[in-house]
Amino acid sequence: MASKFIHAIYSDDDLLMQAVKQIRDKRYHIGEVYTPFPVHGLDKLMGLEPTRLAICSFLYGLAGLAVATWMMNFMMIEDWPQDIGGKPSFSFIQNMPAFIPIMFELTVFFAAHLMVITFYMRSKLWPFRKAENPDLRTTDDRFLVELDATNHNVEDLTKFLYDTGATEIKLIEN
Incomplete structure (x- = not known):
């Protein structure tokens, strides 16, 4: 049929x-x-379920925070401890204020980059994929x-x- x-x-x-x-x-x-262009409220009128991409973003941010914490602890405390600016490298907690910007940046980096990859995979937007737009006037x-x-x-x-x-x-x- x-x-x-x-x-x-x-x-x-x-x-x-x-x-x-x-x-x-x-x-x-x-x-x-x-x-x-995006039409606000259209998704609710169509009855679409809310997206779960925000949950993925939060989890990716947690992964970035964990990687940053592990990386800084390994590099600055365990592998090659250095006395930088009079701050001893005896423990991670003592150096935590100096590590906060790096932790923040890697959290944002992981969340942003992995969200782009997740969005493309979820939307099936692969490189060289043919557009599925049935009428070109919808882009105008x-x-x-x-x-x-x-x-x-x-x-x-x-x-x-x-x-x-x-x-x-x-x-x-x-």
């Missing part, structure tokens, strides 16, 4: 928000929404809502989408 999708194009972000609300009220499945000034129309009457769905303010509707069959 071939799958059918409908691409409804909207010209305004406020109109898009109202249309998404009406589409969700009618219990149609929205596959994806393509916008030229149009908004596109992709609906699954496999189990729906296409004529009724098309009429409903025109009533929500869609300026153009295309039927895509795979």
